[in-house]
Amino acid sequence: MPLRLYNTLTQEVQPFAPLSDNTVRMYTCGPTVYDFAHIGNFRTFVFFDLLRRWLRASGFKLDHVMNITDVDDKIIRNAVAQNKTLEEYTAIYTKAFLDDCAALRLERPEHLARATENIAEMASAIHKLEDDGFTYRSDGSVYYRISKFKGYGKLSHNDFSGMVAGARVDVDNYDKADARDFALWKAAKPGEPSWDTEVGNGRPGWHIECSVMAIRYLGDTLDLHAGGIDLIFPHHENEIAQSEALTGKPFARFWVHSEFLFVEGQKMSKSLGNYYTLRDILAMGYSPEVVRFLLASVPYRKALNFTFAGLASAKTAIERLRNFKLRLETAKLPAGVNAAIADHATRALAGFREAMDDDLNTAEALASVYEYLRDANIALDAGEFQTGNLAGAHALLEQMDAVFEVLKPSASTDGMSEADIENLIAERTAAKKSRDFKRSDEIRAQLLESGVIIEDTKDGVRWKRK
RNA sequence: GGUGCGGUAGCCAAGUGGUAAGGCAAGGGUCUGCAAAACCCUUAUUCGUCGGUUCGAUCCCGACUCGCACCUCCA
Structure with a gap:
């Protein structure tokens, strides 16, 4: 049977195949580079890697975009605290992330898309949403008006119909018309990085980058969109609202989400x-x-x-x-x-x-x-x-x-050359033959200290690095 | 409260309406000068609890219970 995947949208395991020309157009939500990524993040990124590899093993070609979120509240806060520019700060953690991925043998997606390299496209998309009446402004910021998008909740399977607009709005959300609404564009604040664009001076909200970069690099309808399960709501729900309002077409055919990671049975937390x-x-x-x-x-x-x-x-x-x-x-x-x-x-x-x-x-x-x-x-x-x-x-x-991909050991940083190892093994074999077990045990211990394990088998001695 | 997920041996973890995969650990053994390493064998009458459907349920239905996630930033 062909590949089947669980689609969060339909809540069913369905046969998967790309829509056209045997190429899977996929988008995965990547890291926000405000700190070193943790093993929970990597559970998801390893999953993306397995998915990539198995899609290819299934005979498909890949066109895979992963975003790198290099502007957001936490990044700005940390960069300011360290007296660094946004670029200086995110460069450190972007590199760290890519190094970590390489260590884990994660394949590089065909495109890594940085939010800050797509600001103009985001502004343009927001402008279109404004023209089409999906937004409203408040103090220079632009918000998405969820009530304008029918079908909101179809991914997370939340029913918002009983929700009275404004009824559950938190105090800190007073500038939004509806609790579900979210910022597409945040007005510039003093001391924070901002971009002067066709929708004003400011910076993008979180959700818009994924919609814009996915459509830009992959087209209006993706074959597959993946992320951690916690992104289903609100992030992916909002991506759908933005993207489908922009294109009038289904945003992604398959939504695939990975479960959480716990540490020793508990949610991972610094405290x-x-x-x-x-x-x-x-x-x-x-x-x-x-x-x-x-x-x-x-x-x-x-x-x-x-x-x-x-x-x-x-x-x-x-x-x-x-x-x-x-x-x-x-x-x-x-x-x-x-x-x-x-x-x-x-x-x-x-x-x-x-x-x-x-x-x-x-x-x-x-x-x-x-x-x-x-x-x-x-x-x-x-x-x-x-x-x-x-x-x-x-x-x-x-x-x-x-x-x-676990068979090949990671390159050992030190250790003796193969020739030295072979020589010592030969010497040990000779010592054993003359029943000089003291010497042969010495050599065995010496090799072990250098990270080389000897195995005596009926077919002779073989060795491997620890 | 709403939505969703899950409770299978010491731990991790598959699975199917027909009588419990696999990994690790543990115990035993083979090999060996001794080891190490390697390899093999053994280890759940039982699948959260209670009912129901069925010739038969861990697997289907219902109730209960425990745990978790999302509903607010989060992989």
Whole structure:
């Protein structure tokens, strides 16, 4: 069966395919670069990456835009506090974000769109909304009048019909006509960055950038729009209101949302002391691919409980996969094909694909790989795994790694050269042969200290970096 | 209060109207000079509670209960 995704709009799992020319036009809500991104953010960004990879594995081409919000209240506040310009401040965290993404092996979207590079387009869109009567002004700011847009609430499935305009307006929203209304354009304030545009001097509201950049780079109707589940309301609801008012066409065919991440069962928050950036986790000695694997292995629509026990578990699980690959590369195999193992490889590959096609069920996809792994290891132990079984094993691993990408260790920063390692291993083997176990154990310890693990097998000694 | 999601072994986590995947941990074992590493085996008569439908329910329906998210900035 082809790829199926859960569409928040219809609240159903539906077959997914792009509308035209086999290219998926997708937009994902990226970071606001006011600080280092945390692991909760990366749960979502890892999900985007899995989605990208599986869409491509499904035979589609990608045209993917992700925004970088580089102007907003928090950024302005922090930049001012640090006596930096907006550009200086956001450059730091934009780079940090991209570095973190690279560490997590996240593919770069085809376009990264910065809000500040699309101000004129936003102003122009706001102007059009004003002309078409979707807005009103208050103290130089422009607000979207939600009551003008029928269908508001169709994504979040909220029914606002019983809501009396103004009835629940908070005191700090006194300048809005309706609690649901939101700012498209915020009038300039002294000491804050602003842009002089056709709708006045000021800066854009949060929601407008996504509508404008999505339409600018991808066209009026997207195939797919993704984000964290918390963005459904109001952000994505507002994007729909803006975009569909602008174009008169459906904004996105599929809306896909990833669930939240918790830390040790609790919502991550600075006050609880369980707030971690990716950098925090890496500084504790975990490798990026371990984090990636943990975030990827829980299906995206299920809340993920991030724990350090879970990280340790992910680390061991990856090592088992890597070790299997190492085994394939170093074992001396008899010629021929083991039909049962070959068949299992075929079934495992099909099972992996079917699980991924089923709304990206990564947990089930991995299970398919592990079941094969056990059978193959048993066959390897028994000497029944044959040269003709290598291709099937590698095909499965490659398919798995095309999605999860955890097999290749991150480049070690230090460590001895391969030649030195081989020399020491040769010396150890000689020492063992002459029953000089003291010397052989010394060498083993020395290698371990340099991060090299030795494994004695019946096919000889093999090694790997820690 | 409204909307939505979820409660499956010590932890993480799939799943189906026909009798519980997988990972980690734990225990046992193989291998080994000893280790390490690796590999294998074992580990839920039971799927929040109570009813209902059914020949049969963890899976369908209802009630209850617990937890969570969104409804305000938030991935």
